Amino acid sequence: MTATAAPTTFPxxxxxxxxxxxxxxxxxGRIAATAVRLGxxxxxxxxxxxxxxxxxxxxAGLVKEQAVSYAVLAALxxxxxGLDRGAGRDTVIQHIQxxxxxxxxxxxxxxxxxxxxxxxxxxxYGFAWAAVAYALCxxxxxxxxxxxxxxxxxxxxxxxxxxxVLYYLTLLIDLLCFWTIQNNSALLILQxxxxxxxxxxxxxxxxxxxFVAMSAVLPFQSTLNVxxxxxxGRIPLSDLPAQLAVQAxxxxxxxLLTRLLWRRAAARVVSQGG
Amino acid sequence: MDSVSRFFAAWRVARxxxxxxFRARLEYxxxxxxxxxxxxxxxxxxxxxxxxxxxxxxxxxxxxxxxxLLIAAMRMLSHGLFVLFFGRVYFLSLFVQExxxxxxLLRPMPVHRQVxxxxxPTNAIGDLLVGVSMFTGAVWSIDLDxxxxxxxxxxxxLLGGMLMEAAIFTSLSSxxxxxxxxQAWSIWTEELLATFGNYPLKILPGVISGAFTFLLPLAFIAxxxxxxxxxxxxxxxxxxxxxxxxxxxxLAAYVGSRYLWKWSLRHYTGVNG
Amino acid sequence: MRAAIEARGLTxxxxxxxxxxxxxxTLRSLVAPQRVSKTAVExxxxxxxxxxxxxxxGPNGAGKSTTIKMLTGIxxxxxxxxxxxxxxPYRERERNARNIGAVFGQRSQLWWDLPARESFTILxxxxxxxxxxxxxxxxxxxxxxxxxxxxxxRIRHLSLGQRVRCDLAAALLHDPPVVFxxxxxxxMDVVVKEQVRRFLRHQVEERGRTVLLTTHDMTEVERLAERxxxxxxxxxxxxxxxxxxxxxxxxxWRVNATxxxxxxxxxxxxxxxxxEEGPRLVFGPGRGSELTPHQALKRIIECYDVADIAVxxxxxxxxxxxxxxxxxx
Numbered sequence: 001m002t003a004t005a006a007p008t009t010f011p012x013x014x015x016x017x018x019x020x021x022x023x024x025x026x027x028x029g030r031i032a033a034t035a036v037r038l039g040x041x042x043x044x045x046x047x048x049x050x051x052x053x054x055x056x057x058x059x060a061g062l063v064k065e066q067a068v069s070y071a072v073l074a075a076l077x078x079x080x081x082g083l084d085r086g087a088g089r090d091t092v093i094q095h096i097q098x099x100x101x102x103x104x105x106x107x108x109x110x111x112x113x114x115x116x117x118x119x120x121x122x123x124x125y126g127f128a129w130a131a132v133a134y135a136l137c138x139x140x141x142x143x144x145x146x147x148x149x150x151x152x153x154x155x156x157x158x159x160x161x162x163x164x165v166l167y168y169l170t171l172l173i174d175l176l177c178f179w180t181i182q183n184n185s186a187l188l189i190l191q192x193x194x195x196x197x198x199x200x201x202x203x204x205x206x207x208x209x210x211f212v213a214m215s216a217v218l219p220f221q222s223t224l225n226v227x228x229x230x231x232x233g234r235i236p237l238s239d240l241p242a243q244l245a246v247q248a249x250x251x252x253x254x255x256l257l258t259r260l261l262w263r264r265a266a267a268r269v270v271s272q273g274g
Numbered sequence: 275m276d277s278v279s280r281f282f283a284a285w286r287v288a289r290x291x292x293x294x295x296f297r298a299r300l301e302y303x304x305x306x307x308x309x310x311x312x313x314x315x316x317x318x319x320x321x322x323x324x325x326x327x328x329x330x331x332x333x334x335x336x337x338x339x340x341x342x343l344l345i346a347a348m349r350m351l352s353h354g355l356f357v358l359f360f361g362r363v364y365f366l367s368l369f370v371q372e373x374x375x376x377x378x379l380l381r382p383m384p385v386h387r388q389v390x391x392x393x394x395p396t397n398a399i400g401d402l403l404v405g406v407s408m409f410t411g412a413v414w415s416i417d418l419d420x421x422x423x424x425x426x427x428x429x430x431x432l433l434g435g436m437l438m439e440a441a442i443f444t445s446l447s448s449x450x451x452x453x454x455x456x457q458a459w460s461i462w463t464e465e466l467l468a469t470f471g472n473y474p475l476k477i478l479p480g481v482i483s484g485a486f487t488f489l490l491p492l493a494f495i496a497x498x499x500x501x502x503x504x505x506x507x508x509x510x511x512x513x514x515x516x517x518x519x520x521x522x523x524x525l526a527a528y529v530g531s532r533y534l535w536k537w538s539l540r541h542y543t544g545v546n547g
Numbered sequence: 548m549r550a551a552i553e554a555r556g557l558t559x560x561x562x563x564x565x566x567x568x569x570x571x572x573t574l575r576s577l578v579a580p581q582r583v584s585k586t587a588v589e590x591x592x593x594x595x596x597x598x599x600x601x602x603x604x605g606p607n608g609a610g611k612s613t614t615i616k617m618l619t620g621i622x623x624x625x626x627x628x629x630x631x632x633x634x635x636p637y638r639e640r641e642r643n644a645r646n647i648g649a650v651f652g653q654r655s656q657l658w659w660d661l662p663a664r665e666s667f668t669i670l671x672x673x674x675x676x677x678x679x680x681x682x683x684x685x686x687x688x689x690x691x692x693x694x695x696x697x698x699x700x701r702i703r704h705l706s707l708g709q710r711v712r713c714d715l716a717a718a719l720l721h722d723p724p725v726v727f728x729x730x731x732x733x734x735m736d737v738v739v740k741e742q743v744r745r746f747l748r749h750q751v752e753e754r755g756r757t758v759l760l761t762t763h764d765m766t767e768v769e770r771l772a773e774r775x776x777x778x779x780x781x782x783x784x785x786x787x788x789x790x791x792x793x794x795x796x797x798x799x800w801r802v803n804a805t806x807x808x809x810x811x812x813x814x815x816x817x818x819x820x821x822x823e824e825g826p827r828l829v830f831g832p833g834r835g836s837e838l839t840p841h842q843a844l845k846r847i848i849e850c851y852d853v854a855d856i857a858v859x860x861x862x863x864x865x866x867x868x869x870x871x872x873x874x875x876x
Binding site: 041044056196201211 | 308309330333371458462469482
Binding site for chain 3: 011014015022023100103269
């Protein structure tokens, strides 16, 4: 039985990972719609921030070009995990509601591994979109270059760590679904925190000091605000090691927490029948 | 007489359903309170965000901060009203997926009403609490003489905002009846409304403010009524009279969206299987 | 030879919190929840030999689904043991996953937005089936289930019959020796049902698979099952072949005879005239009689001048109903 373990792992991971992208590629309408929405979003936020900065030069340590770059990058980055699995009845909560979650426990792939492959596929696909859009934005001058070569590299590393944190946060939210089909307030709290505190709507720098301090101790800002701020140079490179360390600590903490919850979730399935 | 008694009969049924769904939500007491709490926290954070931006970027197209705050406050309160009365239409694609719409079509009640009565909107409570507080604050702090006509107009403006948002989302939901992935458009539209609905649109390039007036009628929700109330009617992109007629236009838009809804239902093909 | 599926004393008790009505009750359930335990399955023991097709029957809520879930490893029993092809399903989940295939009625394991064939390829790679083997197996399933006419359509656009056929193929892609089916043909039209039955028979007879099937459809039981296990109120009520069940619960046969002649011979022993309409008589078994229809036929022909005769065996549904009700008493 174990003789086939090595040869099957890659094909199995590849096939599983490409499920959501494949579903989207098979629906050209959806791809076009996504492209349109993304393009419009970039255009709109660019105009908004340019307009807001019309009478001001610098605010909260950001000048106009920095703020615009931040907003555009945020619009692109939220594309990375923003694929629509709900329409395909493929979100964890839908599987639990429809009862098809049982099949996750009947296959030779552990449910955790299957979830990981799917998430990797989703994030890689979203990243491809974001990368293409990034190139286009740079070409059209909408987006500035990174503050320096070092800033660019720091951004890349921090973004990678931030995506790992985002993976664990999403996993956390999905795991809570095993306990909360009717009771979704825990889910809402986490989603709200992620939306607001990641800096997706506006650079966190604009918020009052106490807000920034609070979000510094939470994992959400490390998914977006930190990498983006490094890119635009709002966070100096000298702060980089400290920021990366914070991100790494969150990766560890969340990994342990989600591991524990997976075990509990599986136990719950086998005691309640899914 | 007959249509009046039918109206009262329908209202009685609706009231009973609302009482039941409300009680059903109340059963999970902790859950109920948390949902209200989340609604509050969410709206407060939007307010914090908006006021922070207002503080940092003064002078938006000649609009003083308290006037801009009025836009945000009106939008928030009319949004709360929208969620209370019409909010379920936003989730129509979920209803379609689970086959509820097929069931609704079999009952002797308009489908639109059944969708709205499907569950009690606990989150609306939080939205409204915040909306009312913010609106009261904005009205107190603004330097305006609140004559009776002004009060009447602001109420009309609020109701118009609610109806315009309802018109937008009812029209989008007509798409949900045909395309399962249409939910993404509704979500994106909601984000746009939340992002751009709190500012005087004249600060944006003409293309965009035009789009938000004629394509996605965001401007009619709070911007135009607030402009008329505070007298900043220059640079709106439409004549002041049109801006003043925003509540009526919203009503017409809502009626139009209901016709679109009805047409879309007629062509509903149902869930497979 | 060891049985393919073995259940020994399986028991499953669920504990739920009892929710009290009213405000006081809600508060109380938050602070001091009252737990209620419900035994879904109690001391269920049976075995299925390799290559056997057994139907698991019982009224709704009898514990059939719970039993199947324990045997597939989804549920861990409160007590008792199960073993499927020598593996304990809830303990060695991954190893067990390779030995079983499962179809749960209305719940599809296929990916909603992808064509069926794509789902098959994904499963092929998840289970590590060779490409050639996979292609051959798909051809076989296509021959039996006519999948190729719709396997390039997305699952969301398939009808129920098409979807369940795809699910059946998906469950068997990795050639599992044991298959669990939980109401697979529910809601299907007669043509597709027959196709599925033929497919299942083929899998059992030609491929030697072991199948445990739950169903409410008595025609299915008649056409497919060699053995029947009847569960009611969480306990096994009956475990035997169809003939045994009929003998035990299905005493009701009828003979419709058209007789000639004026004089009426008294009713033969062991028989009873249930109904008389001119020359047409309906006979049934006499009180306390153990007569088979065959013997009854013989006696009627001996006693009467018969112009036309027909036997009606009681239908399996009636037999089952008697069994459910009798055992409930």
